[in-house]
Amino acid sequence: MFENADALLLARIQFAFTVSFHFIFPAFSIGLASYLAVLEALWLKTGKQIYQDLFKYWLKIFAIAFAMGVVSGIVMSYQFGTNWSVFSDKTGPILGPLMAYEVLTAFFLEAGFLGVMLFGMNRVGKGLHFTATFMVALGTFISAFWILSVNSWMQTPVGWSVGETGQLLPEASWFDIVFNPSFPYRLVHTVIAAYLTTAFVVGGVGAWHLLKDRTNVHARKMFSMAMWMAALVAPVQIFAGDMHGLNTLEHQPAKVMAMEGHYESYPEGAPLYIFGIPNDEEQRLDYAVGIPKLSSLILKHDLDAPLAGLDTIPDEDQPPVFLPFWAFRVMVGIGFLMLGIGAWSLLARARKKLYDWRWLHRAAVVMGPSGFVAVIAGWITTEVGRQPWTVYGVLRTADSASPLDAPAVAMSLIAFVIVYFAVFGVGTWYILRLMKQPPHTGEKGVKRTEKGPVRTAGITPGPTQNPGHDPDVLPGSKEEATDGR
Amino acid sequence: MAFDPLSGSEEAREKPLWQRLAWMALIWLASVMVLGALAYGLRLWLK
Numbered sequence: 001m002f003e004n005a006d007a008l009l010l011a012r013i014q015f016a017f018t019v020s021f022h023f024i025f026p027a028f029s030i031g032l033a034s035y036l037a038v039l040e041a042l043w044l045k046t047g048k049q050i051y052q053d054l055f056k057y058w059l060k061i062f063a064i065a066f067a068m069g070v071v072s073g074i075v076m077s078y079q080f081g082t083n084w085s086v087f088s089d090k091t092g093p094i095l096g097p098l099m100a101y102e103v104l105t106a107f108f109l110e111a112g113f114l115g116v117m118l119f120g121m122n123r124v125g126k127g128l129h130f131t132a133t134f135m136v137a138l139g140t141f142i143s144a145f146w147i148l149s150v151n152s153w154m155q156t157p158v159g160w161s162v163g164e165t166g167q168l169l170p171e172a173s174w175f176d177i178v179f180n181p182s183f184p185y186r187l188v189h190t191v192i193a194a195y196l197t198t199a200f201v202v203g204g205v206g207a208w209h210l211l212k213d214r215t216n217v218h219a220r221k222m223f224s225m226a227m228w229m230a231a232l233v234a235p236v237q238i239f240a241g242d243m244h245g246l247n248t249l250e251h252q253p254a255k256v257m258a259m260e261g262h263y264e265s266y267p268e269g270a271p272l273y274i275f276g277i278p279n280d281e282e283q284r285l286d287y288a289v290g291i292p293k294l295s296s297l298i299l300k301h302d303l304d305a306p307l308a309g310l311d312t313i314p315d316e317d318q319p320p321v322f323l324p325f326w327a328f329r330v331m332v333g334i335g336f337l338m339l340g341i342g343a344w345s346l347l348a349r350a351r352k353k354l355y356d357w358r359w360l361h362r363a364a365v366v367m368g369p370s371g372f373v374a375v376i377a378g379w380i381t382t383e384v385g386r387q388p389w390t391v392y393g394v395l396r397t398a399d400s401a402s403p404l405d406a407p408a409v410a411m412s413l414i415a416f417v418i419v420y421f422a423v424f425g426v427g428t429w430y431i432l433r434l435m436k437q438p439p440h441t442g443e444k445g446v447k448r449t450e451k452g453p454v455r456t457a458g459i460t461p462g463p464t465q466n467p468g469h470d471p472d473v474l475p476g477s478k479e480e481a482t483d484g485r
Numbered sequence: 486m487a488f489d490p491l492s493g494s495e496e497a498r499e500k501p502l503w504q505r506l507a508w509m510a511l512i513w514l515a516s517v518m519v520l521g522a523l524a525y526g527l528r529l530w531l532k
Contacts, residue, residue: 074524078531107517113515116509123508133507239495 001411009159010409011083011401013479014416016383018076018378021420025069027375030144030191031198032062033137033223036117040133044126049441050221057218057439058202059092060148062429063118068427072420077103083409087390087400093169094160094177095150100145111138140192148190152183156251157391168394181251185244186382190236193378199229203341204368205435207361214355217438218405223364224354231342238335242298248385249299254313254394255385258324260295261285262309269293270307274329278321319387327380334374341367 002010036058043051070158077099080088088096095253105259116124116132124132159176163169170177203226209219249256258264263283271290279286310318341363386392433459 070520071523071527074527077532078528083532105521111520112513112517114521115512120512123512124498125498128505128509132513134520153489414499 002407003405005406005410007404007409008398008401009408010406010413011404012397014083014409014413015076015079017413018079018416018420020379020475022069022072022076023370024378025065025072026140026144027197027372028201029062029069030140030194031196032058032065032201033133033140034195035198036062037130037133037137039132050189050218053218054222054444056139057434059117060464061434062217063426064431064434066110066114068112068424072424073106073134075416082412083402083404084390084400085402087395087464090166090400091154091168091391093163093167094153098146098150098153098178101144102150102401104147105139105143109135110143113139114190117130126220129168144191144194145187146185149178149180149183152186153177154391155181155186155386156180156182157394160394182244182247184249185240189237189240189244189378190375192230192233192240193371193375195229195265196233196237197375199226200338200341200364200367201232201369202226203230203245204366207364207368208435210355210361211358211365211437212438216438216440220355220421222439223361224349227349227354227364231337231346234335234339234342238339241332241335246299248382252386253308254310254317254319255324255382256299256320257308257313258319258385258390259308259320259328259381260290260299260307261325262307263321264294264311265307265309266296267306269297270295270299271306272298272308273325276325280321301456317388319385324385325380327377327384331374331381333369334377337367337370338374370471 036055039051039055039058042048043055097220113132113135116129117136120132121129157168158180159171159173160168161171202222206219206221206223206226209216210223213219245256245259260270260272261276261278263278263285269292271292272294273285273288273290276285276290277286291304296307299305299307310321341360344360344363345354348357348360354360388397389395390397
């Protein structure tokens with residue numbers, strides 16, 4: 001069994017599988033860590049119970065997502081040694097230190113302070129607890145910084161030379177390696193993507209609970225915060241993505257040709273294809289539907305600017321087109337849907353109907369997981385578009401794999417599929433279960449051993465149903481709230 | 486009793502700063518060691 005399979009292809013599938021699973025969790029935890037820091041800061045600054053409640057609600061979810069992200073990340077780093085030992089050997093002198101910084105960050109900032117965040121309040125007090133929360137948020141960002149620097153160097157390698165043993169060695173400046181040409185663009189685009197992913201999860205959960213009970217003040221607050229994020233950050237992300245695309249055109253033109261479906265060159269303005277079925281064998285886009293000259297306008301800011309196609313790239317250096325072409329369209333499509341939701345929420349807010357427009361809430365629920373789809377699609381675009389290289393223009397994927405037989409890679413792939421679906425499936429199911437529970441005031445945290453009276457009829461005085469908002473938007477009664485909606 | 490990560494802040498406020506810092510260092514170290522043990526376990530599994 002598997003004797004005739006392609007070991008390289010299996011190793012690539014295995015890495016694609018593990019990295020896709022892994023990416024889901026940091027894409028969520030990077031944004032959620034910052035959201036938690038904001039919530040705790042607001043709680044400490046204003047003393048409002050609602051921020052403490054939301055912090056508690058999302059902290060449990062964060063802890064599980066974070067744990068799954070760390071575990072899947074550790075497995076991935078080991079995979080460099082098991083399946084990609086030649087790549088590790090060749091690039092180790094450059095990428096080893098950068099990845100070590102990432103691991104140190106994950107251990108000493110993220111994981112270390114997460115323990116204080118979860119278990120430390122009654123030992124360290126509010127100020128130090130907030131410090132721990134801030135350090136976790138900072139740690140997730142620094143972790144992303146290092147791993148994206150590694151990935152960017154693989155896309156746009158600079159500052160290296162070949163040593164006597166064939167290894168890629170760092171030249172004079174580590175600054176040039178870390179801040180390689182595509183890194184600033186990739187860092188901004190990816191971190192904003194993580195923030196938007198979290199915003200849409202938070203917004204989706206808030207909208208879900210608003211659909212159940214639109215007087216739920218906690219659901220209102222989280223939905224409102226998420227929609228501010230969507231409205232303000234989605235346009236920035238589209239601009240950052242455009243800048244990233246222009247940077248890719250400069251340094252990895254073949255990737256952009258694949259994303260655009262440009263098999264042939266266009267000397268007098270290239271079309272933007274909206275739809276098409278890439279046909280690598282015939283080197284053409286079947287059933288193509290395009291807008292003339294728009295691609296030249298977007299990429300060169302000139303309708304008639306010439307754009308080279310894959311016909312200018314040697315066959316052995318061409319990336320496959322189907323996956324980058326469609327993954328790119330999925331990512332961009334979701335980006336514009338996010339922009340639309342943000343604009344819709346601004347309209348609803350302006351009309352004081354943010355908590356009333358049921359179709360907006362339904363749309364936000366549907367868009368809840370969209371960030372995950374977008375980041376995976378973006379990842380596929382950039383990684384498949386880099387093929388057939390692991391280090392662009394320097395080291396081929398075919399020359400990077402470990403000398404393993406196909407059955408060995410296949411068995412470990414099967415083991416990963418089983419274990420990942422079991423472990424992360426249970427974790428994800430538990431997260432969804434936690435999200436399903438409506439957030440509410442002080443559900444935890446009142447100990448019977450505390451000094452002071454034991455309250456038997458809830459918290460008195462009751463929390464406001466509409467903090468900081470116009471009282472007119474609230475229904476007068478439960479019946480009114482659900483009437484005809 | 487349900488786990489509550491934000492309870493006990495008043496209780497902590499009564500303790501001196503050095504004691505709270507020492508607790509922070511201890512919990513931080515324990516958390517790092519837990520992850521270290523987990524990473525080592527995964528390494529053995531993949532070996």
